[in-house]
Amino acid sequence: MANILQSAGMVFSLLNYFTLQKSQWGVRELARETGRSPSVVQRALNLLEQEGFIIQNSISRTYQLGFRCIELGHLAGQALAFSQIAEQLLSPVVEECGETVFIYRRRADFAVCSFILENQKHFRFTAQKGDRLFLHEAPFTQIVLAYMSGDEQADYLQRHHLHHDISLRDALKLWKLQGYSNSREAWQPHTQGISVPLFDAGNRVTGALCIATSDMREDLIIYKDLLFSAADKFNRFF
Template sequence: MEDRKLTVRAVERAIDILMCFTKADDLGLTEIAGEIGLHKSTVYRLLTTLEEKGFVIRNSATEKYRLGLKIWELSAHLSHNDDPAILLLPQMEQLRDRLGETVSLYLRDGTDRLRIQAVQSNQAIRRVAQVGARLPLYVGASSKVLVAYEEEAVIRAVLEVADWPAAVDRNAYVAQLQEIRKLGYATSYEEREPGAAAVSAPIFDRTGKIAAALSVSGPVSRLSPQTLKEFAPVLIEAAREMGMMIHT
């Protein structure tokens, strides 16, 4: 008999509500209901429970919700030994100071990438990277790195996503993945965001499996294709050192 995953629908829906706040800081009842596809009365009951438990806060003036202090209380108890966002932060700060640009850390989550940590450049003109941002895997240096070193099943799943843009040629994308595996890094130049460039390298855990993507990004006025190429060896070495710190 096949194993079946047991889930509690109310818990799933409550988690769906909380995940809505990865896209916006303040949300109204109608917005949340529309995002997760539930009736407003159902969402209201769930929000009331989450509010009573401190996971969301309702602004009585605007009737909008935001994440509550319980979320931050939980995050404060994340293990420094297990959470790459905390564990690798000092090394990311050192890399930012050395290269002068914004440094980000990404994980793959299904067919998306998630920015779990960022250290902003100290320069006046800089690229601000928002922690918690969820981005597609079909574009961007970090996206390509996270896919290039994955198993074939993962690569196929990414290539088959329903919202794959017509402007991105799948064959060219696969060729880029092969080139990334050869070079050990990926670059993007105004590929996802106009005026922005990035270089990314894989972080492997001690078993040799890709654990994350380390990225340096900034404005194209400073990060020319040649500059990205010069940054690559520094980034690869930093990623190698970080990989030795990750527990499996």
């Protein structure tokens, strides 16, 4: 049973690689990206295609998301109303701090921007929903990596050849110790940010709740408790 579940997990994990930035994949290309053999990836893609989760372009022979994903996305959007609930929970945060709030949700080795609530009066960001970063790329996504289990974190660092990156390891330890990540100009010039982890019902880290603004504004550390409180409310719903 365990092997069957692991195989099913591997098959469905391939869907995480289809994004706004990269919506089509060839078999060998996806095999290189995932570190798996082309034959294994091909069998997995065949299963996903049979169930309608992906379709193959008859000319390029690449794969893209299929109608079943569209159906499920539409159903989830109606049932969960994620953006509406997130806006209700986070509007008080934006009103109190006067800054932009982001939600990044973990998808395999990536953090995907799934929600943005902007304060129209202040600093505007170029980030948009659907943008994704590797978990190690910025402090506001590193908080997710910091709260992953030891084995899972070690596997991630090994996959991305970061197991000897002392500065990253030290940063992850600091984020875990203090419970949040904060930085200035680490991702975009003239910006600052603070981020706290989000968890599921099993206390597994699923993403990050972030506030970002201009580095000319007051230090965002003063909103740490506000962000923790909002994250706690958010975790109860998701």
